[in-house]
Amino acid sequence: MLDLQRFRAILFDMDGVLYRGSMLLPGVHELLAYCDEHNIAYACVTNNSTLTAEQYETKLADMGVHIQSVHIVTSSVATRRYLAQHVPRNTGIYYIGMKGLQQALFEDGYYVYTEENPAYVVVGADFELTYAKLRTACLAIRAGAQFIGTNPDTTFPSEAGIIPGAGSILALLRSATDVEPFIIGKPAPTMFQTASTILNAQPSETLVVGDRLDTDIAGAHAANMSSVLVFTGVTNAETLTQSEVQPDEVLADLPALLTRWKTLVEKSPS
Amino acid sequence: MLDLQRFRAILFDMDGVLYRGSMLLPGVHELLAYCDEHNIAYACVTNNSTLTAEQYETKLADMGVHIQSVHIVTSSVATRRYLAQHVPRNTGIYYIGMKGLQQALFEDGYYVYTEENPAYVVVGADFELTYAKLRTACLAIRAGAQFIGTNPDTTFPSEAGIIPGAGSILALLRSATDVEPFIIGKPAPTMFQTASTILNAQPSETLVVGDRLDTDIAGAHAANMSSVLVFTGVTNAETLTQSEVQPDEVLADLPALLTRWKTLVEKSPS
Numbered sequence: 382m383l384d385l386q387r388f389r390a391i392l393f394d395m396d397g398v399l400y401r402g403s404m405l406l407p408g409v410h411e412l413l414a415y416c417d418e419h420n421i422a423y424a425c426v427t428n429n430s431t432l433t434a435e436q437y438e439t440k441l442a443d444m445g446v447h448i449q450s451v452h453i454v455t456s457s458v459a460t461r462r463y464l465a466q467h468v469p470r471n472t473g474i475y476y477i478g479m480k481g482l483q484q485a486l487f488e489d490g491y492y493v494y495t496e497e498n499p500a501y502v503v504v505g506a507d508f509e510l511t512y513a514k515l516r517t518a519c520l521a522i523r524a525g526a527q528f529i530g531t532n533p534d535t536t537f538p539s540e541a542g543i544i545p546g547a548g549s550i551l552a553l554l555r556s557a558t559d560v561e562p563f564i565i566g567k568p569a570p571t572m573f574q575t576a577s578t579i580l581n582a583q584p585s586e587t588l589v590v591g592d593r594l595d596t597d598i599a600g601a602h603a604a605n606m607s608s609v610l611v612f613t614g615v616t617n618a619e620t621l622t623q624s625e626v627q628p629d630e631v632l633a634d635l636p637a638l639l640t641r642w643k644t645l646v647e648k649s650p651s
Numbered sequence: 652m653l654d655l656q657r658f659r660a661i662l663f664d665m666d667g668v669l670y671r672g673s674m675l676l677p678g679v680h681e682l683l684a685y686c687d688e689h690n691i692a693y694a695c696v697t698n699n700s701t702l703t704a705e706q707y708e709t710k711l712a713d714m715g716v717h718i719q720s721v722h723i724v725t726s727s728v729a730t731r732r733y734l735a736q737h738v739p740r741n742t743g744i745y746y747i748g749m750k751g752l753q754q755a756l757f758e759d760g761y762y763v764y765t766e767e768n769p770a771y772v773v774v775g776a777d778f779e780l781t782y783a784k785l786r787t788a789c790l791a792i793r794a795g796a797q798f799i800g801t802n803p804d805t806t807f808p809s810e811a812g813i814i815p816g817a818g819s820i821l822a823l824l825r826s827a828t829d830v831e832p833f834i835i836g837k838p839a840p841t842m843f844q845t846a847s848t849i850l851n852a853q854p855s856e857t858l859v860v861g862d863r864l865d866t867d868i869a870g871a872h873a874a875n876m877s878s879v880l881v882f883t884g885v886t887n888a889e890t891l892t893q894s895e896v897q898p899d900e901v902l903a904d905l906p907a908l909l910t911r912w913k914t915l916v917e918k919s920p921s
Contacts, residue, residue, distance in 0.1 A: 508782050508786075512815070541790060545827040552823055553815060556818060557815040557819040
């Protein structure tokens with residue numbers, strides 16, 4: 382069993398962990414209050430690059446959960462922070478994506494949007510994708526621009542059904558350029574690493590709580606973080622049994638996680 | 652060496668065999684005249700699904716070569732003929748593509764264009780691609796529509812450089828649906844089979860003349876047809892040596908092919 386006492390930070394996946402659709406899941410308020418009391422930092426992480434952190438802050442607030450946007454790390458936010466560590470100011474970047482990515486990349490004026498000879502091409506889900514955008518990205522990558530994908534999810538859930546996501550746009554550009562994108566979102570480690578850095582925690586001090594084995598738990602492994610799987614999302618006991626990817630601990634839901642944590646602390650000699 | 656006398660039909664790849672760009676290559680008039688004289692049928696084949704057969708007829712006529720559009724088999728034309736053999740009249744089809752595909756599929760009113768519950772989704776290169784088109788295709792394929800690709804070429808040459816082609820749009824939809832498309836164009840055999848049927852020739856009586864190993868020659872193999880590689884296009888002696896795919900015969904150009912044919916016939920005892 383995990384020694385929960387060593388964690389100074391928690392990264393929560395959102396859909397399937399904190400809420401489902403627009404319905405808050407049980408135990409969120411109690412767990413976050415416990416974290417606040419015991420100086421355990423936390424952030425919400427999501428591969429969805431289309432919305433801004435502020436839009437997620439509002440979505441959570443509408444469900445009565447108040448988390449500041451600085452503690453909401455989308456793959457767009459993580460992409461921008463990754464670039465800030467590797468790419469100088471005023472570099473020209475072309476992007477395919479929605480407002481979440483556009484704002485993260487360009488709102489502060491640090492980088493310059495360009496269609497002409499960009500040094501980087503950043504690609505996320507784009508519901509206004511056109512051939513002209515794909516053409517510009519393809520020519521730039523073929524001319525040597527670095528190719529970055531916000532997240533690898535090939536599909537996106539919508540009311541009409543399952544529709545193409547960032548990963549399938551990446552598949553098109555990979556096919557047209559023979560260049561592999563560098564991926565920021567889970568199961569790649571960069572987004573989780575970014576979030577723990579924001580919380581001033583080392584990977585060894587950071588716990589990932591997620592509902593998906595192939596993204597949350599695999600991403601935690603890649604980032605050298607411990608992980609808890611909860612059954613409030615897409616994974617059930619049967620799929621867990623069949624998976625090669627295994628979390629460090631499995632719990633029914635957030636109330637079970639809080640109970641585990643409290644029990645452990647009460648038992649602790651310190 | 653190939654016994655050229657057994658061939659009753661020739662399938663010519665166009666770019667790199669009959670012309671380069673808009674420049675006619677040497678020997679085309681002489682070879683076609685020889686074919687006409689000796690009752691050797693011929694057709695032109697191309698994976699390009701964006702132009703109509705009539706547009707190719709005009710392009711060839713502008714270079715002084717007169718080939719009727721019925722003997723120009725694009726991957727769009729082959730797709731329509733393939734469907735006619737397998738799919739009943741009035742079937743609903745959704746397509747992603749340009750005029751060449753739209754005309755081949757719908758101009759005669761045999762099939763019905765629909766975005767709602769199509770039985771087939773046919774995808775070619777589309778320079779006016781939008782997310783809405785990809786979304787419609789993705790939902791239809793996920794709902795069970797048969798998925799057909801006109802041709803697998805991942806890129807398309809343009810004046811600006813190499814841009815995304817049909818095959819990369821197929822890669823996006825494959826990624827978003829986990830469904831493999833059925834491919835009509837070379838190196839798959841269907842387009843070559845269609846063209847030989849139009850010429851009333853058996854595969855064993857049909858010779859493919861091409862400049863690309865991975866499409867023309869591989870497609871001839873898949874269709875059980877013999878093949879001649881000419882060096883007037885993208886392949887040179889070095890790439891030929893390194894290739895696993897080998898033609899039945901290699902010749903410098905069309906004048907060399909005509910000389911070979913004439914020599915053989917003159918030597919023939921019959």
